[in-house]
Amino acid sequence: MINKAFTQIQLDPPFLLFVGDVKDDASAKTGFGIAQWRRSACAGQMRLPGCGVDLRLPELDISGAVAAGTKTAIVGVAPRGGMIPGHWLETLAGLARAGIDLAAGLHVRLANLPGLAAAAAAGGSVLIDCRVPPQGIPIATGRKRSGRRVLTVGTDCAVGKKYTALGLHMELANRGVAATFRATGQTGIMIAGRGIPIDAVVSDFVAGAAEVLSPDNDPAHWDVIEGQGALNHPSYAGVSLGLLHGSQPDALVLCHDAARTSIFGLEGFELSPIGKIIERNLDQARITNPAARCVGISVNTSSLPPDARHAWLQGLSRGIGLPCADPLIDGVAPIVDRLLASE
Amino acid sequence: MINKAFTQIQLDPPFLLFVGDVKDDASAKTGFGIAQWRRSACAGQMRLPGCGVDLRLPELDISGAVAAGTKTAIVGVAPRGGMIPGHWLETLAGLARAGIDLAAGLHVRLANLPGLAAAAAAGGSVLIDCRVPPQGIPIATGRKRSGRRVLTVGTDCAVGKKYTALGLHMELANRGVAATFRATGQTGIMIAGRGIPIDAVVSDFVAGAAEVLSPDNDPAHWDVIEGQGALNHPSYAGVSLGLLHGSQPDALVLCHDAARTSIFGLEGFELSPIGKIIERNLDQARITNPAARCVGISVNTSSLPPDARHAWLQGLSRGIGLPCADPLIDGVAPIVDRLLASE
Numbered sequence: 224m225i226n227k228a229f230t231q232i233q234l235d236p237p238f239l240l241f242v243g244d245v246k247d248d249a250s251a252k253t254g255f256g257i258a259q260w261r262r263s264a265c266a267g268q269m270r271l272p273g274c275g276v277d278l279r280l281p282e283l284d285i286s287g288a289v290a291a292g293t294k295t296a297i298v299g300v301a302p303r304g305g306m307i308p309g310h311w312l313e314t315l316a317g318l319a320r321a322g323i324d325l326a327a328g329l330h331v332r333l334a335n336l337p338g339l340a341a342a343a344a345a346g347g348s349v350l351i352d353c354r355v356p357p358q359g360i361p362i363a364t365g366r367k368r369s370g371r372r373v374l375t376v377g378t379d380c381a382v383g384k385k386y387t388a389l390g391l392h393m394e395l396a397n398r399g400v401a402a403t404f405r406a407t408g409q410t411g412i413m414i415a416g417r418g419i420p421i422d423a424v425v426s427d428f429v430a431g432a433a434e435v436l437s438p439d440n441d442p443a444h445w446d447v448i449e450g451q452g453a454l455n456h457p458s459y460a461g462v463s464l465g466l467l468h469g470s471q472p473d474a475l476v477l478c479h480d481a482a483r484t485s486i487f488g489l490e491g492f493e494l495s496p497i498g499k500i501i502e503r504n505l506d507q508a509r510i511t512n513p514a515a516r517c518v519g520i521s522v523n524t525s526s527l528p529p530d531a532r533h534a535w536l537q538g539l540s541r542g543i544g545l546p547c548a549d550p551l552i553d554g555v556a557p558i559v560d561r562l563l564a565s566e
Numbered sequence: 567m568i569n570k571a572f573t574q575i576q577l578d579p580p581f582l583l584f585v586g587d588v589k590d591d592a593s594a595k596t597g598f599g600i601a602q603w604r605r606s607a608c609a610g611q612m613r614l615p616g617c618g619v620d621l622r623l624p625e626l627d628i629s630g631a632v633a634a635g636t637k638t639a640i641v642g643v644a645p646r647g648g649m650i651p652g653h654w655l656e657t658l659a660g661l662a663r664a665g666i667d668l669a670a671g672l673h674v675r676l677a678n679l680p681g682l683a684a685a686a687a688a689g690g691s692v693l694i695d696c697r698v699p700p701q702g703i704p705i706a707t708g709r710k711r712s713g714r715r716v717l718t719v720g721t722d723c724a725v726g727k728k729y730t731a732l733g734l735h736m737e738l739a740n741r742g743v744a745a746t747f748r749a750t751g752q753t754g755i756m757i758a759g760r761g762i763p764i765d766a767v768v769s770d771f772v773a774g775a776a777e778v779l780s781p782d783n784d785p786a787h788w789d790v791i792e793g794q795g796a797l798n799h800p801s802y803a804g805v806s807l808g809l810l811h812g813s814q815p816d817a818l819v820l821c822h823d824a825a826r827t828s829i830f831g832l833e834g835f836e837l838s839p840i841g842k843i844i845e846r847n848l849d850q851a852r853i854t855n856p857a858a859r860c861v862g863i864s865v866n867t868s869s870l871p872p873d874a875r876h877a878w879l880q881g882l883s884r885g886i887g888l889p890c891a892d893p894l895i896d897g898v899a900p901i902v903d904r905l906l907a908s909e
Contacts, residue, residue: 362801363800363801364800364801364832365800365801365829365832365833365834365835366833421769422768422769422770423768423769423770424768424769425765425766425767425768425769426764426765426766426767426768426769426772426804426805426808427765427766427801427802427805429769429804430800430801430802430803430804431801454807454850455853457706457707457708457773457811457812457853457854458705458706458707458708458770458773458774458811459770459773460773460807460808460811460850460853461769461772461773461804461805461806461807461808461809461811462769462770462804462808463804464797464803464804464807465769465803465804465805466804468800468801468803468804469800486708489707489708490708490709491708492708492853503849506846507797507803507846510798510800510803510835511800
């Protein structure tokens with residue numbers, strides 16, 4: 224595996240989204256995410272016979288992809304068990320031989336799949352494993368960086384931290400505010416075209432990786448940083464804390480699922496009250512940025528009856544004193560209002 | 567590098583402590599530590615011509631080491647820059663060829679040093695890098711384990727977490743309480759003969775490593791776990807939090823240096839009041855063990871005038887309501903009293 228950037232993974236657009244012959248949309252979640260958030264960076268899609276999904280992008284074969292100037296073909300599916308089916312390899316090798324970089328977020332490295340390393344060598348293309356952190360990540364220094372930062376944090380895993388960060392970034396961009404989405408997980412990296420898979424970094428270097436991910440910037444520029452895990456998660460809190468310290472966020476947005484009352488997938492870990500979770504995150508955030516504040520709560524309300532949704536969010540907002548919104552239904556405008564108002 | 571144990575590094579006694587030809591005691595700190603805490607496990611020392619230190623152990627050459635039944639030769643020095651001088655290699659290779667395992671905590675792997683891999687292959691011995699975590703560490707489950715656990719935590723790095731844990735373990739053993747020292751750093755691993763270098767573990771697996779390090783045990787047995795970093799350290803807090811969650815400690819002992827008012831080696835990070843630091847650690851500890859409590863503060867008072875030392879500790883103890891002791895001067899008996907009293 225070669226990383227083209229020194230301390231961040233880098234995928235050059237335009238992208239070709241490869242979805243193989245998967246049958247259902249759920250398996251192509253990554254592809255749909257890239258098509259949704261980076262549509263203008265996508266040259267097209269490539270599907271094998273029998274494929275059941277459609278990203279509604281131009282259909283390209285290898286020569287079409289080359290003609291369209293494709294720089295990177297992204298494997299936009301999560302195959303069962305994280306393995307690539309053998310009958311996809313010939314096509315992927317063909318892309319690499321044609322000089323198109325291959326990017327994937329598999330448990331196995333692309334170079335270890337039959338034929339791909341040789342194809343990349345022949346085509347002068349690069350194999351990019353989005354789960355493998357780049358080399359050269361330093362120990363965190365805690366030095367205060369210029370520019371502004373907002374980090375999504377969670378009450379648990381899988382509560383919308385990536386989606387919320389992407390929504391915040393889009394809302395800022397729509398308002399003409401200079402902003403960059405900073406990806407910390409493989410799907411986010413494929414969408415952004417760059418980033419660091421923070422949970423794969425050796426623990427001593429996690430805060431340092433977060434510092435590298437979000438470097439000095441213009442004073443008014445916002446980095447919108449994708450959070451990972453949760454400070455109260457028994458398995459992953461260390462990742463979350465290193466990311467929180469290294470990000471030095473000026474603002475936090477807490478992400479939550481209205482149906483969640485305990486940590487998902489583990490026995491017996493009740494969630495603390497949301498006010499307490501915010502307090503815990505702010506207490507830690509203020510170690511590297513004393514001005515850190517929480518500017519809103521992003522809630523997945525899909526589990527609530529439609530007519531209860533609004534009242535639930537109002538009740539939470541009343542209790543905590545922050546704007547609360549479902550990013551899929553309401554958007555994140557009220558949270559961005561607060562973010563920009565209280566600077 | 568081969569690790570003999572599945573998920574912990576393992577060094578079999580008896581040990582030979584190799585100190586090369588270093589000139590000063592400070593360079594042989596690890597060797598002195600092993601000689602102090604594991605004297606009965608040490609078959610002897612090996613020094614090269616011109617060596618300036620003396621661990622006061624029987625002087626052994628290679629055949630003497632073999633005759634004494636030595637299982638593992640430990641490189642008990644921290645050479646400048648973490649590199650082994652070339653003229654030590656012949657002797658180290660000789661030990662490996664004689665069937666004695668080699669253990670070290672260098673930045674470079676032993677197998678990458680000229681001749682050592684071949685010597686180990688010829689002698690059927692194992693090269694053990696104490697900075698390299700073992701394979702197969704799982705994601706933490708948060709499952710409550712049987713037995714009791716005390717973890718040393720810190721207000722900063724280098725405030726005596728390892729020394730305090732070793733002292734607590736010895737005090738428990740002296741009182742006839744079943745206890746095991748659990749090492750999380752390379753020096754601790756060399757002293758204990760086993761452990762996991764927790765800061766070298768990929769961040770997603772840190773809490774899981776802590777769970778593996780301190781498995782189910784007899785209900786009355788104490789694991790005394792060596793802490794790493796500090797929850798309020800801008801560079802390393804993620805390591806500390808994963809270790810705290812995975813350890814599920816029943817008791818914490820906070821370690822502090824009386825001279826320390828800000829994080830060592832970084833600009834502008836004042837330490838929170840000690841009461842606040844304890845509160846922060848307990849808040850997090852209670853996520854995986856609601857019964858967690860703090861049982862004392864272990865303070866390095868070497869910076870204080872001798873006649874002020876006692877009053878300083880009394881003042882702190884009065885303020886926090888916990889036994890406070892300098893482990894080097896007072897020992898840790900008052901802390902162990904509290905540990906055992908409040909079960």
